[in-house]
Each structure stands twice: as C-alpha cells, then as structure tokens.
Amino acid sequence: MDMRQAFVMKLKQGCKEEYKRRHAEIWPALKALLSSNGVYDYSIYFDEETNLLFAFQRTRGGSGSQNLGDDPLVQRWWAYMADLMETHEDNSPVSIPLEEVFHMD
Numbered sequence: 001m002d003m004r005q006a007f008v009m010k011l012k013q014g015c016k017e018e019y020k021r022r023h024a025e026i027w028p029a030l031k032a033l034l035s036s037n038g039v040y041d042y043s044i045y046f047d048e049e050t051n052l053l054f055a056f057q058r059t060r061g062g063s064g065s066q067n068l069g070d071d072p073l074v075q076r077w078w079a080y081m082a083d084l085m086e087t088h089e090d091n092s093p094v095s096i097p098l099e100e101v102f103h104m105d
Helices: 016-024 028-036 072-081
Strands: 002-010 039-047 052-060
Touching: 016 039, 016 072, 028 039, 028 072
Parallel strands: none
Antiparallel strands: 002 052, 039 052
C-alpha cells in the first residue's frame, strides 16, 4: 500500500547550509536502507522564518523513515545530525507528524 507522509522538524539557528551540505552527501548505505524499507520520493523543505523543516515522503508497505529508529545506521545518522537540530535525548530529531487535510492527484 502506497502512502504519503509529512512531518516537521526544527533546525537550529544558522545551521541551514551545513544541514544542506550533509544531506547532499547522504550516506549511500542510509539511502539504500530507506529505499529497501519502502521510502521513495523523499523531500525536505526549509522555512527561513521559523527554522522549520517540512519533510514529505512517499512510502510503500505502510512504513517510513520515522519507523527505522532501531537501526544502528539510523542512530549514527541521528548522532551526526544532532548538533544541527532539536533532538530527543537519544539524538532522534523532534519530529511532529502532520495530518493530511487535502490531496489532489
């Protein structure tokens, strides 16, 4: 079953360029892990006024990037990104799922 998922995260002030740089060099193994778990068409947008990151992804199989937190590779990525974002104690990004209220094909 294909699904669309959206969520927001918070970037720390002044970290936009470094966040973009790290994602431009996303680890191939992480990209493969996401793909093998059904994540595709994944985009992240940045709002300059609020420092919010808006993420959108399509998934196959009802899972998504937000369900991979037990994987050691994901935990390493979280630790790598923790200095740039608001995180929980385990370095996972503070992520707020968004409810889809409209969609047009």
